[in-house]
Amino acid sequence: MTPTRPRYQGSRRKLVLAFDVGTTYSGISYSILDPGQVPEIKSVTRYPAHEHISGASKIPTIIYYDRRGTARAIGAEAMREGIYEIAEEEAWIKAEWFKLHLRANGNASQNVTDNIPPLPLNKTVIEVISDLLRYLQKCASSYIQDTHANGADLWSSVKKEIHYVLSHPNGWEGREQSQMRRAAVLAGLIKDTEAGHSRLSFVTEGEASLHFSIHNGLPSSAMEDGEGIVVVDAGGGTIDLSAYKRGRGADKKFSEISVPQCHFHGSIFVTINARQFLERYLAESQFLDDLDHIIECFDKTTKLKFQNINGTQYIKFGSTRDNDPACNIRFGQLKLAGSDVAPFFQPSVDCIVKAVMEQKTLAHEPVSHVVLVGGFASSDWLFAKVHEALTPHGLNVLRPENHLSKAVSDGAISFHLDHHVTTRVSKFAYGTFSRIAYDPKNPEHQKRKSTLAVSASGEKRVVGIFHTILPKSTPVSEVKEFRRVNHQRSDKKSTFKRLTTTLVCYRGAKTDTAKMWRDVEPEYETVLLFGLTELKAQIAWKENHKD
Incomplete structure (x- = not known):
């Protein structure tokens, strides 16, 4: 049974904004707290140029900078038709996957360092993230004013005291939180004062995902019987795992029952593996120069739809005039065997299975459920292989039916409103x-x-x-x-x-x-x-x- 949310007891209206700055996609959720009313969690679902990308509630975490270091196109605007040509002509620099430059030193690996794009020249990761936060704030302002009755007056009444919630990977600690806080100050979200800092909260992606799952399909046995669960947030850059158990007391709050984990095996590493394979596969082909575009097409279609190791997979990247029979390229399509594509996912599958088993072993209480959320969890192949590996160990593996990509931003708002977790490890x-x-x-x-x-x-x-x-x-x-x-x-x-x-x-x-x-x-x-x-x-x- 999903817990009910009490009415807001404050004396005046308040706005809570959650920014999910993801490695590949970013999103916004919010809640308007009106005195005496039950708060609702809503998502920003409209952004500039949003009609040009897939995904109803997120935008690509991409920024184009000009030669002076000014942000010229962000999010869906950086993906609109013709932007690539403009960027080439005006020598704009593309910043993507930049969140991983903020990773904890203890988790740094040569594999990550070697495979993520460098930051734009003379730009720090704090400055880049601040540009994105400033843009997300602008998008939230426009959306709320456009979609709510008396939206302009509503925004004006709450904008000076907005409470922000920023989510981050389980592996981040004080250093990374401090840098995110500096980015929020630089973006103008809060002032660099004690009062300003008090308007910003942090939540791990694992804990945010638990809060989302509680309201979106967590099994009743975990909710009512207090069985242990492992929440796996499979995102663009990281796989974050947290284990919890619901207490049997009057408030029935959740307690963490194992040390959370964070691993660099998110969906971008499937892309990295695909690129490494295709670099070898197309080494003698004229289409090697089109590798960036081929990988982009793989990300948008093949990677998302892959679910059969025995089936043939296609990457449509060109026109009917593009052919190279030696590399199985016909009519602008690159044909791959499913057995070629499956290994791209395998390191992520192995990571999740191993980490879940470690959580099960180290948890202070028995674990019986595994819940997969996050954008990467939408992959049917990933879910099927994890389910296949963990079910024999007595684990019930499931994923909420809808809105997996909203898990962190919605969960971050729920974290602020509901506060389901009171004990951590x-x-x-x-x-x-x-x-x-x-x-x-x-x-x-x-x-x-x-x-x-x-x-x-x-x-x-x-x-x-x-x-x-x-x-x-x-x-x-x-x-x-x-x-x-x-x-x-x-x-x-x-x-x-x-x-x-x-x-x-x-x-x-x-x-x-x-x-x-x-x-x-x-x-x-x-x-x-x-x-x-x-x-x-x-x-x-x-x-x-x-x-």
Whole structure:
């Protein structure tokens, strides 16, 4: 049973906008909150030049820049008829797949670096994303004013206090969120102040997809019986996996039951595999020079429709005069065997199957359902192969019937309105390096004898033991605090006027960090913690017996 949404309790009208900046397509969802009314989630379905592309609620994540670095065509406008010729004549630069330039350093791979187009000269990824956000804001404004009664007055009444929700891959952390926030400031969405920052929220694509699924076809057994589910958001650039279970309490909120995952095996990697194959296949053909256009045609048709390894696949790219029998090109169509096309998808299929099984193994609760959402999940071949591989393991694999491409943007609005998830699992271990009483018989202490220091009380102490505050894979509710008592001694009161604590993040494979030490030649990363979907760092102390 789909949960009902309560009436909006605010005293004045408010607008919530969610921008899904995808690797290949981007979309907008929104909700107008009227006092006393039940909020509804709506999508922007009309954009400039939108009639020239397929897909009712998204536009291509493409920007053309001129030689001065000014954005000249964005989204569907960058795909309209004749734009390619204009871009060639005026030496415009095409920016696409640029979201992947913002990827987390820990997830960077040579495969990604080698296969994504470079950013336009003298443009940072923050500047490019800000141009897209500014455009999406303009599209949202026009759509709301054009489609709602008294739209101009409505927009005028809410535009200065819009709350924005930006979604991002599960693998992104504070660094990437900070860059997205800077892009939002640069785009003019919010001001670079504490009040401005409070009008921007982040949500992972995995959690947004869960919220979408709750209102769009999640099985009743997962909703009512509390069975574990893995949500797979198969997008253009990444495959994001999150595992959840619904609680049995009065509020029946969802809890994360495993560490989320993010993998670079989205639909663009099918395109990359196809390009690599066709580069070899057409190496001796005159049509090798048309490879970019052939790949574009593959993306629009063959990749979307492929579902039979035994059938013949066609890529229509030219006219009836285009022929090369040696390469199976006749009348402007390139013929491929299904057995040639299936391997383009296989790395993504293998990635999803392996990751789901890892989620099933590592989850704190039994998992029985797998829900596929996202634009890539629309591929019948991908769904069929994942279903075929996971069903024997007792998993019910399904996908919502409609609007898969809206999962993240609609889910981001639902995240803001409904707040279904209240417990998440820590990806890493967090703690501090401390001093401990010196034990000359302890080998670890002996290694660090050079770090010995004498405290104000005269005690010898060795530096470098890692004291865990938040262990890896720990369920963390939004109101739960993790604390560790620290002691500092000094013979001067002035020392305590200002105290600093360095917070350390352990990203390794070990789960037991209780007896870990800093390397004698340390290499480690200091991080800021972020709360809710952003961890936050705080220092707490007692004053007059109060926190």
